[in-house]
Amino acid sequence: MRRWLCGLTVGLAICAVAAYAGEDGSGGQHVGDTPGLEQPGGEVSASQVPVEQPAKVESAYGDMAEPEDFSGNRRPVISIPSQRGSIRDYQKTVNFARLSSPRRTWESMLRLMDEYSQEVQENGFTYANHARLVYLEEQIVNLFDLREVAPSLRSDVGMEAAVYLRDAIAHFDLPPSDTLPDRTEAFKEMKDGFPGIWNVYGSPIEISYIDSGEFKGRFQFSLYTALNARTMAQRVEHHTYVYPEFAGLREAYFNTPGPGIPDVLIDSLPGWMRRDLWGMRLWQFSIVLILTLGAVLLVLALKRLLRACSQRLPRAVGSALWLLLPLLIIYLAGKLNWFFSEHVFLTGKVLRIVHYVEEGVALLSLVAMILVGGGVLMEIIFLAPRFDKKGVNSYLIRFGLRLASIVVAAVVLLEGLQRMGFTLATVLAGAGVTGLAVALAAQESLRNIFGSIMLLLDKPFKIGQRVKVRGHDGFVEEIGLRSTKIRQLDGHLACLPNEDVARADIENISERPFIRRMMNLALPLDTPSDKVEEAVQIVRDLLAVHEVPRTEVEIAANPELEDRPRLVNEEINQPGYPPRIFFNEFNPASLNLLVIYWFHPPQYWDYLEHTQRINREIMSRFEEAGLRLALPAQRLQLAGDPSRPLEIGSREVNGDEDDLPLAGLREAESPRREPPASGSKS
Structure with missing residues (x-):
């Protein structure tokens, strides 16, 4: 648990950095002037826009509806789709976002x-x-090309762009919408080499042709327009609203x-709570901090409770x-992300930072x-009871579940990163470079991992078996x-790399x-032949x-065994x-009897007990039969020394030291010294 909590902290930092980095991008579709409702020649004012008259405003709606009455007496109604209506009735009662042409x-x-x-x-x-x-x-969101925006952020980005865009154009009188091409005119222009991007009334507001994705063949406001709508609104906010509603x-x-x-x-809050900060009010930041702190405290409380409970329960x-x-x-x-978006209405960079942090926390x-x-499933x-925790099958299952959980986690991580706005190509490219670096740096470890896979599949031994x-x-x-x-x-623990074990000759003694x-x-x-034959028969x-009778201890433990004699040597x-x-060999100093038998089952300590009994009986029976076991003998013969002739034989001595065979040798090794001559100095 500590590992993934540490990973969670690192993930928060990564997501926050990604949010800041992603916010600075503008989609990369334009290079030129600073976006806004301004052109290189200067500001676009209401007097500079070619319009008919304010009374002609209804032409901006074309044939979609009658002119709107902004006083509230009349306005078109967009119906909510009915779940019981057919598809045809649904299309008749609902005014869709029509994307068939730039004009629509x-x-x-x-x-x-x-x-x-x-x-x-209202x-x-x-x-x-x-x-x-x-x-x-x-x-409204369907009006914008948001293919390069994170799927979880598209609704917020699209709505923010639409609000800023509608606020910006409300400062100017609207020319007729027929200045924009319909579908036939748009395709004709693209056929003539037009790039498929139309600026609305010469402003930076762009409508582009979509050539791929869900809205292929439709016309939407470009990503450039969506990402720069706030800048456009800020640059014209000093103008007077032509449409004050x-x-x-x-x-x-x-x-x-x-x-x-x-x-x-909200109305009961003090005035300083309504101050602006990064395009938002202080009360919005306060709610975010309070709810986030409450969630963190709830998680910590649950962690403490789980730690106390898990110590008293079985491991699984x-x-x-x-x-x-x-x-x-x-x-x-998920709940905080939804509440901040749908009730607190976070916007801009703050929304994106909070979104990336919460999405990153949920993903990790x-x-x-x-x-x-995966570990819980293994437990x-x-x-x-039929699973042996120390068997090779258990390790194979453990390895398979661990590998499967890693694969599933990697797939979920990739899907989550895509949902957060990271493209699959970028993620795979980064993963490829990282994987190559890891593979080069961990060649030995990878070889050992593959060696462990071969051991688990081949199963040359099991846990608990004796091997060489x-x-x-x-x-x-x-x-x-x-x-x-x-x-x-000898009690020492040897750790052998799996690569070496997989290639080595393995002797499984337990099998x-x-x-x-x-x-x-x-x-x-000098043993006679009949004695040799007697020795062979004794061993056989x-x-x-x-059969031997049961002992009193065995009968007392189980009275039913009294009439059942015990079979000796059945195991061999x-x-x-x-x-x-x-009798298989004449050795240089002995006659050899070869004895071979096979002890079943291969229980080593029982085998040693049986061996000890057989050895004692052989010694006892050989002594009774007058048979002796040959001792290792070595014969030495001294030659070439006439002063010390070698005499072979034996004789009894009375204990006189001079009569011993080595007495002469001692005298030869220590000759007597002659007395000094007369007159000489001692």
């Missing part, structure tokens, strides 16, 4: 925004008109709380409970939940992704069906199966494996 797109924007503006300014955002406003917003649109949209926040609460249950933490984070992030929590969920599977690998004799304790751990017979014993009994060279009798007389005893 412009007229649709005017009509839909006029309807939206009047609804918001009634605000309430639960009563929520469905109607949502439907209008969906139609739109003067309160921006205030109503950006600074009016949604239905989830009572208007009475405790691990499953930890899944509640990322689930809560995902739920809170989902990835963490998938990875942790649940291993609860079944590269001189290491011991029991396998663990098969990891990088190494295999063997507990040697033997029996323990074979081969021993040699050496008899002296000792190794044969024979299995079908196909009888004991083999032969």
Whole structure:
């Protein structure tokens, strides 16, 4: 849990940086003058725009509707689609955002925004008109080319652009809409080499032809227009509104709380809470901070509770409970993102930062939940009694689930990054470069991982088995992704890289069906032949199966065994494996008897107990028969020294030291010194 919480913190920083970086982009469709309702020649004023007269305003709507009466007496009604109506009735009752030509797109924007503006300014955002406003917003967003915008941000970006755009053009009188081409004229111009981008009345407002995507073959306001609509509105806000009924649109949209926040609460706030900061009010920032802090405290409280509960529950249950933490984070992030967008109405960079942070937190929590969920699933599977937790199959299942969870988490991460606005090509390119760097830096580790896969698939040994690998004799304790751990017979732990283990010759001692014993009994060279045959028969009798009565201890433990004698040597007389005893060799100093038998089952300590019993019986029976085992002998012969002739033989001595055979040798080694001559100095 600590790992994915650390990853969560890093993800927050990455998402915040991405939000700032993505906000500065303008779509890359234009190079030229600063966007706005200004041209290189100077400002565009109402007197400079070629218009007929204010009375001719209705021509801007073309044949879509009758002239609007902004006094409120008459206005066109855009119906909410009925779920029971047929498709044909649905199309008749609903005025869609018509995108068949630049002219239709412009007229649709005017009509839909006029309807939206009047609804918001008259009634605000309430639960009563929520469905109607949502439907209008969906139609308005379809007017803009937002293919390069994050899918989760398209609704907010499109609506902000539409509000700023409608506010900007409300400062000017509108010329007839027939100055923009219809569908036939637009395709004719493109056929004649026109680039497929039309500026509305010579302003930076662009309508472009869409050649791919969901709206292929339609006409929408360009991404350049959507991203720069705020700048356009700011540059003309010093002009007087020609249509004052739109003067309160921006205030109503950006600074009016949604239905989830009572208007009475906002009205009761002090004046300093209504001050502007980054295009928003201080009360909006206050709500964001309070709710975010509350969500963090709730998550920390749940974490503390889970830590206390998991210590008292079984491991599998405790691990499953930890899944509640990322689930809560995902739920809170989604709810906060929705509340900030639909009720607090965050806008601009603040909205994007909050959005990226919350989307990043939810995405990382989902990835963490998938990875942790894989471990929980393993614990649940291993609860079944037929699964051996230390077997190779368990490690293969564990490796497969871990790999599957990593793959699923990677797919979810890619989808989440695309939803946040990162293109798949960029993500894959970054992943490719990163993967190449990691592959070059981790060649040894990757080889060991592939070696572990081969070990898990080939199964040359299992956990707990005794093996011999590269001189290491011991029991396998663990098969990891990088190494295999063997507990040697001397107690030392050996960690062998899986690459080396996969290529080495492996001797699996635990897989033997029996323990074979081969021993040699050496008899002296002077043993008669009949004694040799007697020795062979003694060993055969000792190794044969024979019955012995039960001991009192065995009978007391189980009275039913009183009439059932115990079979001795049954474990070395299995079908196909009888004991083999032969007089097979004349050694330089002995006669050799070869004894071979196979002990079943291959239990080492039982084998040693049986071996000890057989050895004692052989010694006892040989002593009774007068048979001796030959001792290692070595014969030395000294030659070439006439002063020390070698005498072979034996004689009894009385204990006189001078009579011992080595007495002369001592005298030879220590000759007597002659007395000094007379008259000489001593």
